[in-house]
Amino acid sequence: MIFRDSRLKSEAVNRLLEIVSSDRLITETERLLDYSHDESPHPPCVPVAVVKPVSVEEVVRIVQFAREERLPLTPRGLGTGLAGGSVPVHGGLVISLELMNRILEIDNVNLMVRTEPGVVTARLQEACAAYGLYYPVDPASLDDCSIGGNVVTNAGGARAFKYGVTGDYVTGVQAVLADGSVINYGGKLRKNATGYDLNRLLVGSEGTLGVVTEITFRLVPKPAHQVDLLIPCRSMTQAVELVIRLVQERRLMPAVVEFFEKKGTDASIRVLGENLPFPDAAVQVLIELEGNDREAVAEDALKLGEMAMALGTDEPLVAEDASSQARLWKTRRSLAKTLKQLYPEVIAEDIVVPVSRLAETVEFIRQLESRFGLMIVPFGHIGDGNIHTDFCRNESDRAGWQERVNRAVDELIDFVVRAGGQITAEHGIGAxxxxxxxxxxxxxxxxxxxxxxxxxxxxxxxxPGKVLPDD
Ligand SMILES: Cc1cc2nc3c(=O)[nH]c(=O)nc-3n(C[C@H](O)[C@H](O)[C@H](O)COP(=O)(O)OP(=O)(O)OC[C@H]3O[C@@H](n4cnc5c(N)ncnc54)[C@H](O)[C@@H]3O)c2cc1C
Structure with missing residues (x-):
């Protein structure tokens, strides 16, 4: 399709001002720059205007306006995406959902929360916790990203091993479609088989099929006790063996099973300037066990530690209170940000393979690193087979680096798909x-x-310009 030239005529600005008040319409270039990028290395693209609705009625009118004017409309949560999803690559309007940030209802009987999309994920978690309820999906960006952004990217997090991802908690969605119609599918229902599952259609749709204006999530009770173990492994093969055995032999279902390599520990020590546990370990595995019976959880932790050491790991660190746990989490929680601080550019791939193929995938990444002369830091969700594969630029020749990264990524994705895996597990496709x-x-x-x-x-x-490849 042909987009009309992007200068918003004053007549059009006036029409937008009939929809939103002037403090919720941005047209000045300096302020537009804030909405030209996300947290990915995608080059900035400046929109013609940013509009900030506060109700579904306003969203409907904005969508109708964009359609009449044939203006691209890019939905935006809080811009923490890692795939360029909220970058307005064709200019036009950005519709920012940041002001639709009310938690509408926490239902203690049905164990559900109903919310607008602009709520910060950590705030939603805290509000539910105040009622003794648990929204367990916890992307590492939870203090900065929106719950609506999480829905349309189907965000995951460290607890996905046990609890799954955002889409697994969505029981109802309200969204405005491109023709301005409003769909309300599902609700406070734990089961619903009424026609096609429109919740699932919108989950992971990355703003290309509708603007999400309200979501209902189911909640779960939070187990009372958590015990964390940080296990220093001698190799990735040993770490994967540990993960497979803890489920196969011990029938344990930890909330968290994460990993990072020595390169990740080194980066965190450099950036955080602190002594961190096991600086020499080739790989560290972070496991969180939980349950309502403190002694039973402690017993499981003990057995898990023994099992790890029988496999040849060094003695794990175990933490039961919040401040010691925070220390064990430090490297893993901060790693994505640490790498961005340390290197001028980071391209974050987000591959996923069956867990049984993890060790060979990490080995393949090592081969790519040496063949293409690149710095690659793999880390992440070992329990889910989801490896964040960060390509870090450590040279000044940007164009040459990018060209080698592209070739390495092509080979990586071919390998991953042959192994039964996929391109992305939680960050989405974006641009x-x-x-x-x-x-x-x-x-x-x-x-x-x-x-x-x-x-x-x-x-x-x-x-436009997202998710689907160009013809
Ligand atoms: C340091 C760091 C750590 C991260 N860790 C994780 C992690 O552990 N797990 C994970 O899954 N992700 C992670 N991310 C990626 C990012 O935080 C998630 O993708 C998040 O879900 C994006 O939310 P957002 O509000 O910032 O959305 P944005 O970046 O603003 O938008 C993301 C996409 O959603 C669309 N969109 C946003 N809101 C709406 C809406 N209401 N209706 C329709 N479309 C909409 C946009 O068009 C875009 O396509 C991380 C990012 C950073 C920077």
Missing amino acids: LKKRLMKKGLGEAELRLMRHLKQTLDPDNILN
Whole structure:
């Protein structure tokens, strides 16, 4: 489709001002810059205007306006995305949901929370915790990202091993579609088999199929006791063996099973300027066990430690109180930010493979590193087979580096797909990874996705240039 030239005429500005008050419409270049990027290395693209609705009625009118004017409309949460999803690559309008930030209801009977999309994830968690309820999905960015952004990227986090990802908690969605109609699917229902699952359609849709204006999540009770173990392993093979055995032999279902390599520990020590545990360990595995019976959890932790040492690891550190636990989490929690502080550019891949293929995948990453002369830091969710694979620029030749990274990423994704894996587990496709989609999906799946987009948004207004590869 052809987008009309992006200068918003004063007549159009006046029409927008009929929808939102002037303090919620940004047209000055300096302020627009804040909305031109996310946390990915995607080059900034400045929108023509940013509009900040506070109600679903305003969202409807903004969508209708964009459609009439044939203006691209890019939804934005809080801009922490790692795939360029909220970057307005075709200019046009950014619709920022940041002011739709009210928690509408915490329902202590049905164990549900109903919320607007702009609420910061950590705030939603805290509000639920005040009622003794638990929203367990915890992306490392939880202090900075929005719950609506989490829904449409299907965000995960360290506790996904036991609790799953954002989409697993969504029981109802309200969204404005590209034709301005409002859908309300589901609600406070633990089960619902009524027609196609429209919640699932919107989960992971990255702003390309609708603007999410309200979400209902189911909540769970939070176990009373947590025990954390940090286990220093001698190799990735040993770490994977440990993870497989803890489920297979001990039938344990930890909340957290994370890993990072020595390169990650080194980076954290440099940036944080602190002594951190096990500076010489090749790989560290962080495990959190939980339950309501303190002694039973402690007993499981003891047995897990013994099992690890029988496999040849050094003695783990064990933490039962919040401040000692924070120390064990320090490297893992801060690693993504640490790497961004240390290197001028970081391209964060987010591959996922079956757990049984993890060790060989990390070995393949090592081979790519030496063959292409790159600095690559793998870390993340070992329990889920989800490896954050951060390509860190440690040289001044940006163009040469980017070209080698592209070739290495192509080879990595080919390897991952052959191993039964996929391009991304939680960060989404956005603008940056859409060139890889043809590697991850077959023609029939891509055709169906294009049909869905064409049917729901025939004028390609909503977040154009994202998710689907160019023809
Ligand atoms: C340091 C760091 C750590 C991170 N750790 C994790 C992690 O552990 N797990 C994880 O999954 N991600 C992680 N992320 C990535 C990011 O935080 C998530 O993708 C998050 O869900 C994005 O939320 P946001 O509000 O910032 O969305 P944005 O970046 O603003 O937008 C993301 C996408 O959602 C769309 N969108 C946003 N709101 C709406 C809406 N209401 N309706 C329709 N479309 C919308 C945008 O168009 C865009 O496509 C991390 C990022 C950083 C910088």
